[in-house]
Amino acid sequence: MTGRAVSGRSTAAEVPVRAEGVMHQFLRPDGTVNPDCGLDVRVAPELARSCYREMVLARRFDQEAYHLQRQGELGLWLSSRGQEAAQVGSARALRETDWIFPAYREHAVGLLRGLSPTELLSQWRGCSHGGWDPALYRMHIYSLVLGTQTLHATGYAMGVRLDGTDEVVLTYFGDGATSQGDVNEAFNWAAVTGSPIVFFCQNNQWAISTPAAKQTATAFSRRAAGFGLDAVSVDGNDVLAVHAATLAVVDRVRAGGAPGFVEARTYRMAGHSTSDDPTRYRDTEETQRWQARDPLNRLRTYLDNNAWSDPSWLADLDEEADQLAADARAACLGLPEPRLEDVFDATLVHKTAALAAERASYTAYEESFL
Known part of the structure; x- marks a missing residue:
């Protein structure tokens, strides 16, 4: 989801949402039935x-x-x-x-x-x-x-x-x-x-x-x-x-x-x-x-x-x-x-000289730890 960092903490209700309209609910949070659900709930x-x-x-x-x-x-x-x-x-x-x-x-x-x-x-x-x-x-x-x-x-x-x-x-x-x-x-x-x-x-x-x-x-x-x-x-x-x-x-x-x-x-x-x-x-x-x-x-x-x-x-x-x-x-x-080197095989359909050079550089870096 999109989002941006904010300074300090916020709450989801910090800015009230106006005119929310009806929210249908059959079960209340405590597990009891809401008689005013507004839906045709047929529970088996x-x-x-x-x-x-x-x-x-x-x-x-x-x-x-x-x-x-x-x-x-x-x-x-x-x-x-x-x-x-x-x-x-x-x-x-x-x-x-x-x-x-x-x-x-x-x-x-x-x-x-x-x-x-x-x-x-x-x-x-x-x-x-x-x-x-x-x-x-x-x-x-x-x-x-x-x-x-x-x-x-x-x-x-x-x-x-x-x-x-x-x-x-x-x-x-x-x-x-x-x-x-x-x-x-x-x-x-x-x-x-x-x-x-x-x-x-x-x-x-x-x-x-x-x-x-x-x-x-x-x-x-x-x-x-x-x-x-x-x-x-x-x-x-x-x-x-x-x-x-x-x-x-x-x-x-x-x-x-x-x-x-x-x-x-x-x-x-x-x-x-x-x-x-x-x-x-x-x-x-x-x-x-x-x-x-x-x-x-x-x-x-x-x-x-x-x-x-x-x-x-x-x-x-x-x-x-x-x-x-x-x-x-x-x-x-x-x-x-x-394997990270697999990225070079799956990035472009047709290999380029620049991609080959990048792969060679990475391979050399990886082999330097052996």
């Missing part, structure tokens, strides 16, 4: 349990990848901690035939689509530009260039419209990306062409060090509506509300309605990436307030209150999560360790 025990399982697995995987990066096994990691509900709830609202265009921290979405730890970690270890075959999972590779995936997704959705199929395209991005020209152009192109796409904004409150309130004077969903998008705002830490809201928008788009926009108001619990220190720009008190809104704890309480979980099922889930973490570590260490 299996849906609630499966969402909880997928969020637990995603968090455990994310934690293991974070540790691997800190141990020098990954070059970089962008954590999804705190955003599991936004990702799981939205991805589950799609059919397997629908296409997904992610940004770079949609690990829960990848796991739900069936990606292996090897495929998810390959790019972050520096072994590939993209760790999986997009056609196999109907999920594009991660796009680290901010917001570019929204244009890719819109172009694909325009093709879907011309083909006359009933596919829906969903693309993920963050609040910071909405300040990019590419994203606003994608909104406009999608609305003008009536393409079957849903834009899913994970408003995690921070574009690196810039709070959302300093990026916009109104809610992101209200801005999207101005382009002609069918826009809705939802509590991004409430997986059941996210699922219901996204499903409703997806269904309308699939039926031929205007392109959709879902703003999921959530929070990035970790830094922007493992190269970022969030304590330099946000207060501990703010993070603690959001910890009390944790999406996993919220749904766990709801499950317990409805007697939809039991000790045996929870124990099996813990074991499954531990196994996923072990598999992720083994997958990472099983990937070849990238």
Whole structure:
């Protein structure tokens, strides 16, 4: 996400966002039901349990990848901690035939689509530009260039419209990306062409060090509506509300309605990436307030209150999560360790004299340590 360093600490609510509009919420932070949700939430025990399982697995995987990066096994990691509900709830609202265009921290979405730890970690270890075959999972590779995936997704959705199929395209991005020209152009192109796409904004409150309130004077969903998008705002830490809201928008788009926009108001619990220190720009008190809104704890309480979980099922889930973490570590260490000299072979299609000279210089430098 775009952002700039700021002097001193800020809070996401330092500058009030005006006219935020309605935010739909089914589960309050304490796990009780909000009777004024405003959504058609049809909750079955299996849906609630499966969402909880997928969020637990995603968090455990994310934690293991974070540790691997800190141990020098990954070059970089962008954590999804705190955003599991936004990702799981939205991805589950799609059919397997629908296409997904992610940004770079949609690990829960990848796991739900069936990606292996090897495929998810390959790019972050520096072994590939993209760790999986997009056609196999109907999920594009991660796009680290901010917001570019929204244009890719819109172009694909325009093709879907011309083909006359009933596919829906969903693309993920963050609040910071909405300040990019590419994203606003994608909104406009999608609305003008009536393409079957849903834009899913994970408003995690921070574009690196810039709070959302300093990026916009109104809610992101209200801005999207101005382009002609069918826009809705939802509590991004409430997986059941996210699922219901996204499903409703997806269904309308699939039926031929205007392109959709879902703003999921959530929070990035970790830094922007493992190269970022969030304590330099946000207060501990703010993070603690959001910890009390944790999406996993919220749904766990709801499950317990409805007697939809039991000790045996929870124990099996813990074991499954531990196994996923072990598999992720083994997958990472099983990937070849990238060599810096490989950069010279993958930079240009046609080798140049300047590139050959740079490689020779690097080789000589490397051999000087032998």
